[in-house]
Every structure is written in structure tokens, then in C-alpha cells.
Amino acid sequence: MSDHLDALRLFIRVARLGSFSVAGRELGAPQSTVSRTIATLERDIGASLLVRTTRAVTLTEAGADFLARIEPILTDLDEAEQTARHSDELRGTLRIGIGTSLAARIVIPHLKPFLDRHPALRVDLLLDDQKQDLVKEGVDVAFRFGALADSTATARKLVSWPRALAAAPSYLRTAPALNVPADLSAHAIIVGPQGVGDWTFHKEGTTVSVRLEGRLRITVLQGALLAAVEGMGIVLTTLPAIRREFESGVLVQVLPEWDLGSVDIHAVLTNGRAAKPSARAIVAYLADILPRV
Numbered sequence: 001m002s003d004h005l006d007a008l009r010l011f012i013r014v015a016r017l018g019s020f021s022v023a024g025r026e027l028g029a030p031q032s033t034v035s036r037t038i039a040t041l042e043r044d045i046g047a048s049l050l051v052r053t054t055r056a057v058t059l060t061e062a063g064a065d066f067l068a069r070i071e072p073i074l075t076d077l078d079e080a081e082q083t084a085r086h087s088d089e090l091r092g093t094l095r096i097g098i099g100t101s102l103a104a105r106i107v108i109p110h111l112k113p114f115l116d117r118h119p120a121l122r123v124d125l126l127l128d129d130q131k132q133d134l135v136k137e138g139v140d141v142a143f144r145f146g147a148l149a150d151s152t153a154t155a156r157k158l159v160s161w162p163r164a165l166a167a168a169p170s171y172l173r174t175a176p177a178l179n180v181p182a183d184l185s186a187h188a189i190i191v192g193p194q195g196v197g198d199w200t201f202h203k204e205g206t207t208v209s210v211r212l213e214g215r216l217r218i219t220v221l222q223g224a225l226l227a228a229v230e231g232m233g234i235v236l237t238t239l240p241a242i243r244r245e246f247e248s249g250v251l252v253q254v255l256p257e258w259d260l261g262s263v264d265i266h267a268v269l270t271n272g273r274a275a276k277p278s279a280r281a282i283v284a285y286l287a288d289i290l291p292r293v
Contacts, residue, residue: 005077007041008070011049014038015067017138018057026093026124026138078277090118094278097134097142099193100127101221101241102265107143110289114282121278129193129220134270141279142268143286145238146194154269156283159290161238163260166251171231181208181258188233189214192224199236201258208258225251238263240293265290 013023014034024034042049049063059067098107103125115123126139134142148155172178176186181201191214198209216232218224225242228235229250245251267283269275 004041004044005074007037008074010034010037011041012067012071012074013138014050014057015059015063020052020057022138075276090121090278090281092276092278093122093124094276094282095124095126095138095140096282097126097128097137097139099129099143099145099221101129101225101237102143102145103127104222105241105244106290106293107286110286110293114285118278118281123282134268139270140276141270141283144266144268145263147264148266148268154275155266156269156287158265158267158283158287160262160264161240162262163236164239164242164256165234165236165254165260166225166228166242166245167234167254168229168231168251169249171228171233172252172254178254181210181255184210184212184234188216190224190227190233190235191217192221192235192237193219194236199260201255201260203258236260243293 010023010027010029013026014020017023017026020034020038021031024031027034038050045066047062047066048060049066051058051060104127108125111123115121126137143158167175171188175188177183178187181199184199189212198211201208201210214233216227218227221237221241224235225237225245227233229245234254239246242251246253267286269279269283
């Protein structure tokens with residue numbers, strides 16, 4: 001029975017990761033063992049579950065249906081075992097997709113208590129400021145800024161953070177006057193991962209939209225903030241992400257009397273109700289942490 005459950009869990013990881021070798025590395029097993037285990041499972045079931053090519057491993061129609069049925073069952077079984085042990089200790093591997101800045105500035109500095117609480121849990125942080133293919137990369141939970149595209153995944157809003165403009169004092173000393181949003185058109189704008197578009201400002205019932213084309217575009221927020229510190233222009237980010245620069249004085253807030261709105265942070269659970277207990281646990285943990293940073 002245990003071997004069969006292990007084979008089912010292995011099938012889930014291969015299906016989610018799209019690779020025998022990656023699943024093997026994650027679980028500490030040779031690729032040949034993974035392939036042999038899946039082949040035995042398919043023989044026992046009497047159906048082909050995966051299509052193997054030199055480039056990828058994909059689900060057959062029967063495999064997709066099988067995955068959808070067994071994943072929530074195994075999740076419930078794992079939770080039942082935890083309850084029987086009277087333990088909330090988490091095990092296995094948790095793969096988290098997260099932006100570089102959010103990870104480096106907020107999550108990693110607060111991650112140790114969570115890891116200490118669950119010493120048998122392995123956490124893989126996949127840092128990427130661009131949106132990942134969660135299923136293809138085997139991500140269990142992702143943390144994302146802004147509006148979410150339509151998806152079959154389950155999303156939970158964790159917090160809303162106010163936006164802010166920032167620049168180095170050295171830049172502002174020699175830059176043109178900056179008193180109202182329209183003045184930004186004469187300034188060097190550093191475009192981060194949010195891309196270009198209309199920036200909308202609110203103040204005392206007045207709404208102003210300014211379309212800006214950045215001279216410098218950097219796809220990683222950490223890089224955009226560094227460019228701002230070096231005096232290359234004005235950057236748009238969120239207050240918590242830039243708090244340390246404001247506190248040290250290397251950056252100052254630009255047009256602070258104007259409200260730029262806020263950006264939502266969501267947790268995206270790729271497997272919905274069948275999400276791993278560890279994925280739900282990290283979401284609950286960060287839902288408590290993020291509003292207080």
C-alpha cells in the first residue's frame with residue numbers, strides 16, 4: 001500500500017513538473033527509478049498516463065483525468081495522517097513562485113520562523129519578476145502583484161500596498177521642477193516590472209493621469225531601485241518595498257501629497273482545494289506577516 005501511494009505521489013510531481021529528471025532530483029531518486037515506477041503504475045492501472053518525448057513529459061487525456069481525481073484524495077490523506085499524529089509539522093517540498101524584490105525585502109527576512117516550525121519541510125523559492133507558468137514549473141503557490149488573469153487556480157488577496165514614487169536626492173538637485181504630476185514628463189523615468197502606461201494620481205477630489213515612456217527599462221525591481229539610488233531617475237514602486245531606502249535617505253518620496261493608489265498582492269494556489277497543506281500554511285503565515293511590514 002505504501003509503495004502504491006509513493007508511486008501516486010511521484011506521478012503527481014512528474015505531471016506537475018513535466019520531467020522525470022526534475023521530479024527525481026526533487027525527491028532524491030535517479031531518473032531511471034522514477035521512469036520505472038511510473039511505468040509500473042501505468043501497467044497496474046492499465047492505461048497510459050504520460051506522453052514521453054525528448055523535450056517534455058505531458059499528460060494523456062486519461063492521465064489528466066487521473067491526476068484531477070487522485071490529487072485531492074492524497075491531499076486529504078496527508079491531512080488525515082497529520083491529524084492522527086496530532087502534529088502540524090509539514091513535510092515534503094514546497095515550491096514557491098515569487099518576485100525578486102518581494103522575496104528579498106519581505107519574505108526571506110521573515111521566513112526563518114516558518115522554517116524553524118517545520119524542520120522536515122524543504123522550500124524551493126523560484127525568484128522571477130515575470131509571471132511564471134505555474135503548472136509547467138511545478139509551482140505549488142505563487143505570490144503576485146496586481147490584477148490576476150483568468151485562471152482555474154485559486155487566488156487569495158493578502159494585502160494592498162500603497163504605491164509611491166521615489167528618486168535620489170542627487171537626481172532631484174539637478175532635475176527640473178517637480179510640483180505636479182504633469183511635471184514628470186520632463187523627468188527621467190525608470191520603468192520597472194510594472195511596464196509603461198498611464199500613472200493616475202488623486203488629490204482632494206482631483207484625478208490626473210499621466211502617460212510616461214521610460215528612458216530606462218529594467219525587468220527586475222531590485223535593478224530599478226538600484227538605478228534610482230544611483231541617480232538615474234524616478235521609479236514607481238510600493239512603500240513597503242522601498243521603506244529601507246526612505247529610512248536611510250538614499251531615496252526620497254516624490255509628490256508625496258498625491259495618491260497613486262495601491263497594488264494588491266495575491267497568493268495563487270495552483271491546485272485549488274487540493275493544494276498542499278504546506279502551500280496553505282505559507283499563505284496563512286504570510287497573510288499575517290504582510291499587513292504588518
